[in-house]
Amino acid sequence: MTTWATLPGSRAGARDSGSFWLRVARVVGAGQRRPYVLFVLPAMAIIAAVIIFPWFFTLFMSVHDWKITQSRTFVGLDNYAQLFGDERFQWALLRTLYYTLLAVLAPLILGTLAALVFHRKFPLRGFLRGVFILPMMATPVAVALVWTMMFHPQLGVLNYLLSLVGIPPQLWVFDPGTVIPSLVLVETWQWTPLVMLIVLGGLASLPTEPYEAAQLDGASAWQTFWRITFPMVLPFLMVAAIIRTIDAVKAFDIIFVISQGGPGTASETLNIFLYLQAFAFYNIGYASAVVVVFFALIIALSLALLYVRQRSKWSP
Amino acid sequence: MKDRNQGPSALSRRSLLKAGASAAGIAAIGSVAGTAPSAFAQSGFDWKRFKGEHLEVSLTLGPRGELLQKYRKEFEDLTGMTVGDEQVPEQQHRQKVAIEFTSGNTSFDVVTVAYHVQKQLYGRGKWLVDVRDYIKDPKLTSPEFDFADFAKGATDYATQKDGRLDTLPLNLDYFVIYWNKELFAAKGVSYPKSFPEIIEAAAKLNDPKAGIAGWLMRGLKNANLPPYLTFLLGYGVDSIDPDLTIHMDGPEAIEAAKIYQKLDKEYAPPGVTGFNWNECQSNFLLGKGAMWLDGIGFALPLEDPNKSKVVGKVGYGVIPPGPKAQRSPLFGDGIGISGSSKKKEAGWLYCQWATSKMMAQRQVEGAYGAPGRSSAYQAAMSSPNLKAPKEWLECMIETIKIARAGLPDIVAVTEFRDTYGVALTNMITGADPATELKKATDAFRPVLIKTEKG
Numbered sequence: 208m209t210t211w212a213t214l215p216g217s218r219a220g221a222r223d224s225g226s227f228w229l230r231v232a233r234v235v236g237a238g239q240r241r242p243y244v245l246f247v248l249p250a251m252a253i254i255a256a257v258i259i260f261p262w263f264f265t266l267f268m269s270v271h272d273w274k275i276t277q278s279r280t281f282v283g284l285d286n287y288a289q290l291f292g293d294e295r296f297q298w299a300l301l302r303t304l305y306y307t308l309l310a311v312l313a314p315l316i317l318g319t320l321a322a323l324v325f326h327r328k329f330p331l332r333g334f335l336r337g338v339f340i341l342p343m344m345a346t347p348v349a350v351a352l353v354w355t356m357m358f359h360p361q362l363g364v365l366n367y368l369l370s371l372v373g374i375p376p377q378l379w380v381f382d383p384g385t386v387i388p389s390l391v392l393v394e395t396w397q398w399t400p401l402v403m404l405i406v407l408g409g410l411a412s413l414p415t416e417p418y419e420a421a422q423l424d425g426a427s428a429w430q431t432f433w434r435i436t437f438p439m440v441l442p443f444l445m446v447a448a449i450i451r452t453i454d455a456v457k458a459f460d461i462i463f464v465i466s467q468g469g470p471g472t473a474s475e476t477l478n479i480f481l482y483l484q485a486f487a488f489y490n491i492g493y494a495s496a497v498v499v500v501f502f503a504l505i506i507a508l509s510l511a512l513l514y515v516r517q518r519s520k521w522s523p
Numbered sequence: 524m525k526d527r528n529q530g531p532s533a534l535s536r537r538s539l540l541k542a543g544a545s546a547a548g549i550a551a552i553g554s555v556a557g558t559a560p561s562a563f564a565q566s567g568f569d570w571k572r573f574k575g576e577h578l579e580v581s582l583t584l585g586p587r588g589e590l591l592q593k594y595r596k597e598f599e600d601l602t603g604m605t606v607g608d609e610q611v612p613e614q615q616h617r618q619k620v621a622i623e624f625t626s627g628n629t630s631f632d633v634v635t636v637a638y639h640v641q642k643q644l645y646g647r648g649k650w651l652v653d654v655r656d657y658i659k660d661p662k663l664t665s666p667e668f669d670f671a672d673f674a675k676g677a678t679d680y681a682t683q684k685d686g687r688l689d690t691l692p693l694n695l696d697y698f699v700i701y702w703n704k705e706l707f708a709a710k711g712v713s714y715p716k717s718f719p720e721i722i723e724a725a726a727k728l729n730d731p732k733a734g735i736a737g738w739l740m741r742g743l744k745n746a747n748l749p750p751y752l753t754f755l756l757g758y759g760v761d762s763i764d765p766d767l768t769i770h771m772d773g774p775e776a777i778e779a780a781k782i783y784q785k786l787d788k789e790y791a792p793p794g795v796t797g798f799n800w801n802e803c804q805s806n807f808l809l810g811k812g813a814m815w816l817d818g819i820g821f822a823l824p825l826e827d828p829n830k831s832k833v834v835g836k837v838g839y840g841v842i843p844p845g846p847k848a849q850r851s852p853l854f855g856d857g858i859g860i861s862g863s864s865k866k867k868e869a870g871w872l873y874c875q876w877a878t879s880k881m882m883a884q885r886q887v888e889g890a891y892g893a894p895g896r897s898s899a900y901q902a903a904m905s906s907p908n909l910k911a912p913k914e915w916l917e918c919m920i921e922t923i924k925i926a927r928a929g930l931p932d933i934v935a936v937t938e939f940r941d942t943y944g945v946a947l948t949n950m951i952t953g954a955d956p957a958t959e960l961k962k963a964t965d966a967f968r969p970v971l972i973k974t975e976k977g
Contacts, residue, residue: 274974275625276648276934360794361734362805381794383952469744470796471948486618487937489644 269495279492286496295472296497299480300504302387303456306476307508309391310398310455311448317395318402319444323432325403326410336407340400347397351464354393355380358465380466383473390474393461398454402447409443410436445516452508477501568665573869574603580873581620581631584610586820586891587694587856588635591877594885598876604869617641624650624861632864633873636690638680639854639930640937647934651689651859657871658688668875669898677895680928681857690857691878692895694886696818697851697922698753698929700840701825703833706735706813717843718757718782721814725790728813737790739803739815740783742951744944745937746799747783750816751947752852752929754779757845762939763931767975771943772957772964775847780947780956787951796948808832816842818854819919822890822911839918842925851922852929855895893919935967935974942967 269286273279290296325336342350357363358379366376379389417435426434459478462468468475468483475483481501485494582588588610595606609631611619617640623629624645636645645651657663658670670678677692700721702714710728715721721738729737741747755762758775770776787795792806800817807815808824808831824830825837842851858877860870876882880902883894887903890911900920903909909916930936946959 275621276644277974359802359805361792361811362809376793378794381797383796466797467743467745469948470742470952471744471945483941486622487941488935489621 265495265498268492269499271492273490273492275489275491282492286493287500289493290496290500295475296477296480298472299475299477302474303476303478303504306387306391306458306462306474307452307455309388310394310458311451313391313395314399314402314451315444315448317399318447319406319440321399321403322406322410323436325407340404342397343400345397347460348464350393350397351461354461355465358389380474381470383470386466386470386474390462390465393465394455394458397461398451402444402451405443405447405450406440409440413439442516445512449509449512449516452512453505456505456508477504568667569662570601570665570872571603573866573872576604576866576869578604578606578633578866578869578873579631580606580608580633581616581629581635582608582610583616583635583637583856584612586823587886590882590886590889590891594882598873601876602869602872604872606873613637624648624863627863629861629863631861632866632870633858633860633877635693636857636859637854638690638857639928642681642683642690642857643932643934643936645689645859646683646685646687649687649689650862652862652864652867652870653687653689654691654860654871654874655688657868663868663871665875668879672880672898673878673895674897674923676853676926677855680853680855681895684932690859691874692855693858693878694856694892695895695923695926696820696854696856697893697919697926698749698816698842699819699851699918699922700842701807701815701817701821702838702840703807703810703813703836704838705833705836706810707838714838714840715843718754718845721843722782722785722790725786725814729790734811736792736806736812737814738786739791739798739806739812739817740787740795741799741803741817742787742791742795742948743797743799744948745940747944747947748940749818749852749854749929751779751783751943753816753842753850754782754845756850756852756927756929757842757848759845759847761927761931763933763971765932767933767971769964769968769971771967772960776960777957778846780950780960783947784950784956788953791951796951810836819915819922820890820892822915826911837912839912839915841918841921849925850927851925853926854929887916890915893923933971933975935970938970938974939967942970 270281270283271279272282272285321339325332325339357365358381360366360376360378360381363379365379369376378385380386413436417439418431421431421435457478458476459482462474462476462479463482466474468479477497478501481494481497484490484497580591582591588608592608592610595608599605616635617637620629620631620634621641621644623631625648634651636642636651658668664670673692677695678688680695681690681692682688706728707713707724712724712727715724725737727737728735740750752762755770755776758779760770760773760775762771762776763769791798792811800821803812803815803817804821804824806812810832819839822837822839826834828834842849858874860867860874864870878894878896880896880898883896883899884902884906886892886894887899888906888908888910890909900916900923903916904913931939933939942963943960946954946963949959950956
């Protein structure tokens, strides 16, 4: 049986073998004091190549004025200064936060309600759960193309459905005032099932004793939900909120396909702004500065949610 | 301000047709189907000198890409080479190609280029091969190629500022007005002869209760610049002069913007701020639009009974004269050889074939677009294979006379389209044209100066 002690590079193995790998392990492991380094090296090399190097290179580019076909000039923090003075960037930042807020809250509320419904036993529950999670399986670009047709003010099915119940036609993504809520509608349709699955998992793991006690004390359905279910399921909701926040902040495909950031700039979020700077205007340095700020934003939001999650942890 | 009614960029119908008339035998060819290989092989030119080579061709998704793919086998038979051709949607194609060129090593040997967006970028990077020496070399260029057959306006459009010719003109796109003859007849309206008459006709034909829009025109930012420039050119000015003078916030630009605003705000369908050509086309195909201002290349879907409810009812109208000039904005695509290709000369054979008289004639006959070759129009006029109505071809030939480069010849074309595109979209939702144009110009001027300096 192979044990740690007999592996090349380990102290025991080192005594028995004079192989090439042992010599490498000696060098890398500083004379066998840290033989595990050898095993970590491949993963470290890959991480360095695909994560650390791109990050440092992005930081490097962000301090240069660099446009495709033009020479690169070091500008220090000028790109960042320009960014925070750029009205279009500021609006994109605000829109991103607005979009994120809606695209997190709506699926959280609807997903929780759906989970409460599907947690109960009723005929065909399994089948209906399967149907409910179907939108999540679709490719976002395909979903966006279908919704683009549905949103069409004259030819789309949504306005036709509204007309059946006497509601006048809406402009949906073709109006600056309604474009972001309309895009959030697509996000909500697609990602509510994810929240439902997470909350459903949480509900299934809850103990039954508090419910029995509540029943004995004569608690109403609302009191049971608000005083027992909600606090106990809150950590699961926070997990769903973190996943949804990261997803919503970096939403690109649905917005780009449906509205391309328009009308005008009414749905231009940070991602669309970044895309334009990098791949339409080829402002590589400026776009890199946007990436750095964007990364900081995601980290800040995630840390805030993680903090809230820690605070909301339920212990039996 | 200079009057540009007779500017150097204007294409001459005479130059197009003169060369066409002298192109012996072209008109007589009539039907070109099935005659191609022999037509190419007449001069004894060695098309097979690169036999066995493989070429990669990167094409923009669209009618020209379709045409080249349709006849790819003919090129392969003619040369003994094999071709891997890929069509990529326009926006993605532009990004993919720019990134590959920046990397210094492209995956393709031959590529299509949008003159109105990419020409300056490609020229500055010297990414494509200058083909002037190839054209002069009888070992590399077939006598049938006849470079003089390209209209001067087309070759001028293809030529870089430093004189390099790094593409051959593949297609020219002119703006025209499609009009629904049935709707015009029902309201007793005749085709407009001036800008005020366009507004008048749109007002009369607009019938929201019946679901009919008097006017269809792109409102989506970036895509909305070409229709706006149609009106600006009618005021006798270009958007930006070669000396970088910007006219986009001048009195002519504001007047043109007011027309644009009125038409799209009052007579276009609700939601037009999100309309690109595709949404306009959908409405027009369904008979829900009386007039539609856009590129000339939509005759095929409009006359296709499987897609269109307006077959046989479409009029193809030349842009009416503006207060100072009668102009149609011109856009175009070319084809060139990647500077990093190891098969440049083989790629040149492909470019010759792709822009040959035969392919150009097929392009017109099949309504795939408007080639830069003069002979193609003459031949198509007498061809029984013309798929689009003759009125479409006549409109195109008339429009060639008044065509002028639509977008400015600058590197930052995309920023230009984006910045002013947002301004135009804002106007449709009620913003003041003068304020929006001033704001956009203030934002764009530093970008222009910076990019043109570099």
